[in-house]
Amino acid sequence: MVDWSGGNDRGATPKKDAIWVCAARGGEADEPVYLRNRQVAEAWITAFLENERQAGHRVLAGFDFAFGYPTGLGKALTGSDDPLAVWDWFAERVEDAPNTNNRFDLAGQINGMFPGVGPFWGNGLKRDIADLPRKGLARNGHNQPEKREAEKRTKGAFPVWQLAGAGAVGSQVIMGLPMLCRLRTRFGAAAWPFEPLTTDIALVEIWPSLIAKAVAASRPADAIKDAHQVHLLAQILSGLPDKQLQTLLDVPTNPEGWILGLGHEAMLEDAALRAIAPPPLRNDCFAMPRGAHWTPVDTALDHLRGALHPVTAVTQISVPQAAGRILAEPVVADRSHPPAPNAAVDGYGFAGPLPDGAHVLPLVDGRAAAGQPYQGTVPSGHAIRILTGALLPEGVDTVVLQEDVKVADNRIALHGPLKQGANARAAGEDMTAGQVIATAGRCLTPADIATLTAAGVGKVAVREPLRVGILSTGDELAEAGQTAAPGQIYDANRPMLNAVVNRWGHQTIDLGRAPDDRVALRNILDDAASRCDAIITSGGASAGDEDHVSALLQDTGTFALWRIAIKPGRPLALGQWRGKPVFGLPGNPVAAMVCALVFARPALSVLAGGAWQEPQAYPMPAGFTKSKKVGRREYLRARIEDGQVMIFPSEGSGRVSGLSWATGLVCLDDGARKIVPGDPVQFVPFGSFGL
Template identity: 45%
Template sequence: MAQLSDDCFAFGGELLSLDMALALIAERITPVVTELPVTLAHAGGRILARDLIAGINVPPYANSAVDGYAIAFADLAAEGQTALPIGGRAAAGHPLGRPMRSGEAVRIFTGAPMPDGADTVFMQEDCIVEGDRVMLPPGMRKGANRRHAGEDVAVDSIALTAGRRLKPADLGLAAALGFEILPVCRPLRVALMSTGDEVREPGSRLEPGMIYDANRIMLAGLLRGLGCEVVDMGIRPDSAAALADTLAIASGEHDLIVTSGGVSTGEEDHVRAAIEKLGRLDFWRLAIKPGRPVALGQVRGTPLIGLPGNPVAAGLTFAILARPLILRLAGAVIASPLTFPVTSGFAHRKKAGRREYLRATLARENGSALAHKFTRDGAGILSSIVQSDGFAILGEELTDIQPGTGIEFLPFSEVFGS
């Protein structure tokens, strides 16, 4: 009697590991970088096309880190407190305007340029003012409370490196250096489509056997979060000829094609066949769960990644495969998403040699981070992503996970954020 499988991922044939798939992406995907000048106000989230070289020091001059009194350290008494006359005033935007005289103190405010001749600043809270004199306590360190020119960024140094996705702090640094325009990479133009005769647009009448398209709107948001220009090509029917025609057209007008559905082994799954007809298939089955049926290839020279039709599998494979592919194609420096060790709060069995990603919530218990598996873990349970904090990663070597087992955790914010 034939042995029936209750695991939809139990197919014969060799599966490619995730690490090998990522290595293939690094090998086969070439950045398509075209430089585009944009203003600071429009540079957020864009990828810097070349190194940003500092044309000035930041700060541009030595200045005070506190409100207080600037003095020359050599004027302090060897023992006990020192009394010095207050000879002037310096504020941000209003420097003293002359060299400081020997034996005087200058009233100074945070950010004000250090007067020539001053090398140390006493905080006003530590000083006693008596008329036009200030009493300075002993024990001060030379150079205290003084910011040096260029201590943040030195002139001619690399302030920001090419390939960096620009964050608000990066834009602030560029502004501090006086840059109004930044050289960024042109956004990728991405063709996005869903496949399947059963898939319908939200808002339309849902006939028996049909489902609404959840993937396209989700993937479009993730693509835009990576700075892509998304071209929505709608829902394509389960027709090998029609799909091949659509992919051929899309290949000539876009930097990347992203599909969802149609990459499994069924008779109505035509994406793989279309890729092989029009170009090259690099891989199409991975040793991961969910997300085993995922395809990478090229259609007439344009990269294509075919994601699974199940929403959770589509989201996961976008996070761990499409995201690094897109960042590389766009010219970004790719950093692996940050994971951290947690303790399993659940029991789970899996096959060796396959990496599994379970949706999980985090809780702090007895000073440790504990991951709790979502109650339903099917690849189509999209609410499991909505109601979870991230993926509990079960490595290829694990088979029997029990409460207390050490595992890795990937927060959704690392891969589903911008």
């Protein structure tokens, strides 16, 4: 797919309103390529088509300008309505160079063939051109249709007569048709829809605005629109099934040309939305093996780890904006760091080593400083003043600290020994160009931003933030700050879980409280599925009469009620609602917190595109006595006091204040155990759970 331009050379740095090209195969698109002018672009396209033809491939090459004019221009120029004769006519007359062309003069000449004024308009030059008005309203009596039939059916399309101004496409057509003519001649390519597509290369007209909604929805804030839209259009067209692509191409032959996909915008938008969305979860991703009754914690975690995958889309953003974002692709160093040998200290440079004893070295004129390299060569036996970060001049491989040197009479005196390479940094000793410096799934830290920037990386592919809906259920809940009726309690879970998930770096969506009413809960879940990537509920997750979360998930065919051998914690209700994973946590705040830390944290990390999160436990001496039965893993609220682990006095899971008292959890494995003060226990600080 090619986004064309009728303007002058745009320079070496990628810019908008320039020429962008993107190739895709089977729904997988390459990175868009910036081409600074039409000469460079035609050479690139020609080489690409030649390589593909030699490889035995077929190519659909799309260009975003009109392939024809409204009926009438062809007969005036060539004596026939053959649009390909118009291509030949322009190819013979257009004069083009990187910074100058004759498109405005040529348009004026064409206008002179018609009565009145027009049809071309939009003189973009400072000098006046005969028969070419600057304003469209100045035209009259030329008797040519204003738009092709294709433009009449596309909202926002500009007429091919406008050569300058916002949205003008006329210059692109004049400067593009000669290139198409040469490609058609060189490769025997078929021009659609003027010719049958019986050759291995098809030239087709495209208009990326047909998928404008998908482009807007998926375009990163700092991405160039032209680059992004050819990337997305190439991706979706190359991934279309043959039958759908044939539907787009199956249009009547006409001398004005046609836009590929016109009349099938819904199909293209749907394909675009599928292309930018990650694959859905399997319907059975939460199903435990048959016969499982009380599931050990490790078994449950292993199952989650193997069944889940990222559900977030990928976008490109600049490195300074990427802190806290999860990498979607590995990052390689753009150049070595340091890029060349340089001084690690302020001092004097020379060729080492120096043996033991006193040494006197004459100084050369000048110095080397960071950003101001010395241009000459330092002779053997001489030294040069050099500052930290300065490139080592030719003839220098060793630096002595200025504090170890005496300077007098344009000489330095120092004592050896000093080994060769002392106080000097080698090129690439930190990172080398092409080296992987950050892996996919890593959540970028401020230190990573420094590393990537030092290696010359400007943009990275990251996952969009995971949108997690938080919902509390139950008629017994009231909002803090409001009057609670008899029998009600204040909803501690929702604000707690919102805060926890925010700390993990995800985007939370507060879904409020759902009553014990399945119709109301269904409506809330329907709304949540349209706005969230994952949903966490608390309460209603068991198998009782009022456990409505479990009951609704049961009807989806994706439901799994996990009886986890864990304390605190009741069964976890897991399933999908309209394709979005739902984690049904216990209603008790302590159990909800523990299950969120143990199960939801690593699961959400994977769904967000990150790595599976394993909390780090530390062996510490117990400061308590505890007798534990076999069969369940227990998590005790705990904190460190005087070098020992102390646990909250009550193990009751209704004592929510114990979460505030604690700084972590003691994890006791599934087996039976008797603990006395001094015995080692595994302490997991809340920081190891990402809090």
